[in-house]
Structure formats: structure tokens, C-alpha cells
Amino acid sequence: MGYFTPSSTRIREILTKEKRIAEITHSDGSITILKVRILASGEYGLPTTRDLDYYRAFLKLLEETISRDGVFPEPIRLPTKTLIHYAGKQVSQKEVREVKNWIRRLHHTGIVGHVYNAQRGAYDELSGEPLFAKYRLRGQRLENNRMAETNYVWLASWFIKNYWHHYLRPIDFAFHKRLRKPIAKSLYPLLETGWYASNGQPYAKSYRDLCQEFLLTVHRAPSLIKQQLDPAHEELYREHFLAQWVYRKSTDKSDYIITYWPGEKFFQDQQARLERRERAAQLAKKAETASRPALAATTEGTLPSRYLLAEILEVCGDRQNQAAYFRLIQHYPEDLIRMALFETQQADREGRIKKSKGAYFTDTLKRLAHP
Structure with a gap:
């Protein structure tokens, strides 16, 4: 915000x-x-x-x-x-x-x-x-x-x-502490979110919008704009979070557009998240062959299962499918379910859900369990 x-x-x-x-x-x-x-x-x-x-x-x-x-x-x-x-x-x-x-x-x-x-x-x-x-x-x-x-x-x-x-959104706390430039600290979550939403593609930001968001003085001369922003850009570049940045004039010539390319660190962070998902999927495969306490379909289940069901219903909103969600809780490990819930929330915020949140959650859970 x-x-x-x-x-x-x-x-x-x-x-x-x-x-x-x-x-x-x-x-x-x-x-x-x-x-x-x-x-x-x-x-x-x-x-x-x-x-x-x-x-x-x-x-x-x-x-x-x-x-x-x-x-x-x-x-x-x-x-x-x-x-x-x-x-x-x-x-x-x-x-x-x-x-x-x-x-x-x-x-x-x-x-x-x-x-x-x-x-x-x-x-x-x-x-x-x-x-x-x-x-x-x-x-x-x-x-x-x-x-x-x-x-x-x-x-x-x-x-x-x-x-x-x-x-x-999880951040690299050690990386944040290494940053010294105030603008670099604010650019870190902004760029990370932009690249994540664009699947690692370059992210463009209006200079005037950036100044409004960060409460910076708006300059007209390119030399002053670079003097204002480049120390932060260079710090992020040295940390391998930012690979490249380019200034260009907007179509109406009244502003500058800054395009940012993600660096090696961004992709490493995304790979680490992917590996965590894969580890969760491996846990799910093991769970398929391991014996697990069954949840009685006619009861409300154990206290932890009721809490987890409540979270699923809060995210998906379709209470008519409680029985189906109970079966998912019985079949899949909690960590995998929470990961699928997070993915569903993120997709909903980005407007990527075409059917229902319940269907998206179920499909995501199965995809994580069987990559």
C-alpha cells in the first residue's frame, strides 16, 4: 500500500x-x-x-x-x-x-x-x-x-x-539489511512484485508515478533524474538483483519511462520457491503410501482439521463443498494445502481465476502433488 x-x-x-x-x-x-x-x-x-x-x-x-x-x-x-x-x-x-x-x-x-x-x-x-x-x-x-x-x-x-x-510476500531479510540507499529499499519490493507478476519479464514504471509513490522531487533534466535514482539502481545492480535499467521518453514527451530487467538474484529466489514447492510435492507422494488417520465423513473431524477447513472455506467461499474439502484434508499434507491456498489467493488478487476459487484451489493442490 x-x-x-x-x-x-x-x-x-x-x-x-x-x-x-x-x-x-x-x-x-x-x-x-x-x-x-x-x-x-x-x-x-x-x-x-x-x-x-x-x-x-x-x-x-x-x-x-x-x-x-x-x-x-x-x-x-x-x-x-x-x-x-x-x-x-x-x-x-x-x-x-x-x-x-x-x-x-x-x-x-x-x-x-x-x-x-x-x-x-x-x-x-x-x-x-x-x-x-x-x-x-x-x-x-x-x-x-x-x-x-x-x-x-x-x-x-x-x-x-x-x-x-x-x-x-516473503522477502530476503538479510538482503534487505545490506541495502543502504532508502530508494533501493523501496524499489526492492516494488520490482520483486512487478517481475513476479510478469513472470520475470522486464518491468516498466513511469518516473512521475515513481516520484509520487516515493514522495520524490520531480526533475525534468535527465542528468538530475539519473543523479536522483542511479545510486539506488547501482546498489541493486551490485547485489545482482537488478540486471539492467533503461530510461526513455514517454510517447507524449512529458515523462520518462524506466524499464527494469531482473537480475540473477531474483531468479535464484524464484527457483528457491519452486524447490520448496517440489519438496512439498514429494511429501505429498510419500503421504499417498503412508497410513494416515482417517477423518470420519459424518463428523467434524479433529480440531486441527476444523481449523484448516475453516481457512479453505474462507479462501474459496463455497461451503457446499465441505465434504470434498474434508477428503482433501485427509489425503494431502497440511503444508501442501496451505501452499495451494496461498497460490489461490495470489491468483485471485491478480485476476487469473477463470472459474471458481474452489476449483482453482483443488486443481492447484493436485498439480503441486503431481508435478
């Missing part, structure tokens, strides 16, 4: 950022443009790529907590030194203050407009909700009247739903 903006002195006085996120064509031919606005507080300003460093660290900490405890924590403990370490920074009084301000900033920054709800497979309209619905810093009093021994945050419900439904 363009929540984080490349750090610069220019954005200090900018408190509102708007981005077009989707275009919906209705049956009568009319078009609805969905937008989202990021509203900053005057005291803390808009979230920047420096905040993105701590956000990535937060996601790593959240994933570790869920893997260890098996449940989604409420609230989430955010030890200051752990966040600083995960963000690739050195512990200092300055960074301790940065962590506190990062928590405050993500609480005081409102989101107005449309945000994708992976649970429903549609867009919800928010009216100013922040990412951190509530927080307590170390030393502040909790609701049970105890003093907080560390930082705590309560996440917005829309984030929790999307997290549980895997609406977060």
Missing part, C-alpha cells in the same frame, strides 16, 4: 500520502478506482524506510514467537535490543529512542481508504486505523496495573487477518 517512504528531508513537512491500489471494472462497464491514504501525525511524520528496517525486524520476531508458542500473541512483546539487533543496527541511546519513536509513529499513523482483506478476498474500507492499535513502552503501566518490563503492541485486526492468510 506504499506505507513506507524513502527517507529524505523533503518529506518532513508532508503528512499525507495517497496511492492508487486497484481498479475494479463492474458488470455495467463502470470503473471504480480504489485508493488508500497514509495520514501522519505532525509530531512523528510519515513512516520511512528507516521504519521499514524495524518493521522487517518486527516481522522476524513475530514469526519466531508464533513458531515457538504456536499461537498468535496478544499483545506482542518487542524487546528493544532484539529489534535493534534484528534491524542490523548497533545498540545505542539513539537507536533506543528510534525504537520508541517507531512504535509511536506506527500507532499515530492512520490508514484511510481501501485495504485488501485476505480472509474475505475483497477490499475493506478503513477510516483511520493504525497498524499498532495500542502500545505500551517499557516502564509504562499496563492495564493490570503492573509496570511493563518491555515494549508491547496490539496489532490492528486487518493486519492479523492478512497475516494468518499469508498475505505477506
